[in-house]
Amino acid sequence: MIARLLEGVPRRGLVLLGLLLAALVVFPFFASGYLLTVGFLVLYFAYVGQSWNIMMGFAGQLSLGHSLYVGLGAYAAAALYVHFGVSPWIGLSASIAFSGLAGAVIGFLAFRFGVAGVYFAILTIAFAEFARIGFDHFAWVQGSSGFFLPVANYATNDLWNLRGSPTMFYYLMLAMSAAAFVLCHALVRSRMGYYWQAIRESPEAAEALGINVFRYKMAAVVISAAMTSLAGVVFAFYYNNLFPEQIFHISRSIELILGPIIGGIGTLVGPLVGALLLTGLAEGMREIMLQLKVDVPGVKQVFYGLCLLLVVMFLPHGVWPPLARRLGLERGGADGAARADEGKP
Amino acid sequence: MAVLLEVRGLSKSFRGLRAVQQVAFEVPEGSITGLIGPNGAGKTTVFNLVAGVMRPDAGEVRLGGTRIDGWRPDQVCAAGVGRTFQIVKPFAGLTVRENVTVGALRKSNDVSSAQRRADEILEKLRLGPKRGMLASSLTLPDRKRLEVARALATRPRLLLLDEVMAGLRPTETDQIVAFFRELNRAEGVTILLIEHVMRAVMALAQQVVVLHHGEVIARGEPAAVVRDPAVLECYLGEETEV
DSSP states (O other): OHHHHHTTOOHHHHHHHHHHHHHHHHHHHHOOHHHHHHHHHHHHHHHHHHHHHIIIIITOOOOSOTHHHHHHHHHHHHHHHHHHOOOHHHHHHHHHHHHHHHHHHHHHHHHHTTOOTHHHHHHHHHHHHHHHHHHHTOGGGTGGGOEEOOOOOTTSOBTTTTBSOHHHHHHHHHHHHHHHHHHHHHHHTSHHHHHHHHHHHOHHHHHHTTOOHHHHHHHHHHHHHHHHHHHHHHHHHHHOEEOHHHHTOHHHHHHHHHHHHHHOTTOSSHHHHHHIIIIIHHHHHHHHHHHTTOOOTTHHHHHHHHHHHHHHHHOTTOSHHHHHHHTTOOOOSTTHHHHHHHOOO | OOEEEEEEEEEEEETTEEEEEEEEEEEETTOEEEEEOSTTSSHHHHHHHHHTSSOOSEEEEEETTEEOTTOOHHHHHHTTEEEOOSSOOOOTTSBHHHHHHHHHGGGOSSHHHHHHHHHHHHHHTTOGGGTTSBGGGSOHHHHHHHHHHHHHHTOOSEEEEESTTTTOOHHHHHHHHHHHHHHHHHHOOEEEEEOSOHHHHHHHOSEEEEEETTEEEEEEOHHHHTTOHHHHHHHHOOOOOO
16 A cells, blocks of 8 residues: 555655655744744645645646635534534534535536536635625524634643644644645546546547546545535634634635645645745745834735746746756656656657 | 448538538448548548537437447447547647556556556557657657557547548558558457548558548448549549530
8 A cells, every 4th residue: 555655756755755744743843832823824725725736736627616615614513513512523524524515516517517617617606605695694603793612721632622732733734734645646646536637638538538527527526625624624623713704705715726826736745835835935924024013914915916926927837846856856747657767858 | 240330310410501411331340441531521520429529410320239329428438439539639738658548547457557558559659768758749640649549548449530640751651551450450449530641541441431511422442432433523523524
């Protein structure tokens, strides 16, 4: 199993990944409370970016409404916990079910009736907006006045109920990001991964090769939605408050796709690199501004915009592909080994 | 010889244009059949109707006796029909080897055996040295070969080739003709090909079907068909007394 996972991965890549993982593991021992929350955000965005990338990067389906799955996941687990005392570890099955179902409904409507490209993207936005407005009036979870979880005593870490310190959440998010990375690595090299990429490149040709395009697009949406909903669960228990206006907002959907776009759509490392760059630098900028006593609102947004602009202009495939070449690693596609052996023209 | 593909009364209109009208022909199992005709005769439409890309307005398509008209393209492929596209559709962002592996996965248990199968096919089509290249960086003749390799990887009983020799140099044409003949002889793959390169059609096909304005105007052995007055007329225009 492990041997198969490692097959064809360049040794150098493994070493670098190991070093990165080690750095992330020891990070909390050196980081201040503030830096730890930044670290958590980086891992959070790396995780949701990875989840979104399954749809867009692998199967070529642009979703601009992923906040829907974050929100559904968050609300499902939080409501079960608050109303019935159900542990989030059990509640997450409801999160997965609701988000997966929502993804399936959107996918079915779109793929059955030939809604594709930008129209598909608009459909995903529409459903996130439905949810935002719907939850505003959903009294069971307090509607627009916000749903609050009982705030925890930070002296002890209760992993079972996800009540605890930021350090606990940091490690939880690290474990999830690492697991998502390994899962995506396995997926992209599987039969399904090949089929997704074929559909992304040319649906007509994929069909002619016997691929049931509808089925595999549905699989991409459902898997991506289910994975994203887990980030929602952590989000709910980390922040302890949920507002429909915030969690389902389109800006949240945009925010979570910036990482993989900056990092490199369709690559495994891209979402992580993008999250690191965007979150790390944006928070760093804010810190510097504070130190310099410059109080300008919207610095983060301007920075995001600038980053996107520069990447689109100079690195149209994202930061990771050229970086990978610099590091002597080839693009992390399904056939990375063959490329590394023979070299690309 | 048993009939592998049987087309009867096949018709398809696009708005007012009758692209294919009452087309009927048979492709015997193990044969190589050519489908020829001037531009716009409806050859590619016939392919699309057989391959499931379009639904016929009327008529039947049978593969080994089973009706397959109205099936989805992936179902037609699963039934044993591989096709190439006249306007090539490579998976541009994937390598040559990955392109063919996608096709090979259809009949393989796992990815590594599909990759081995892909390598074998690429070797035979002289694409072996280019397997690590991205499909987008291939020249047009190589892309045409890649189309063939990908379709073959699905292990079809019937291979539909849509102008795969267009743009090839004569020596390359001879090579690929030899390849198809060997494929037909050694593996028993039945081939239906649309081709403008008459040199290739004459060398390969045992039977030729001529389409003109969406209708079959002649059928038979290639040597006889090219002397058929109706065929000459549609290709060269009517003979007029001067």
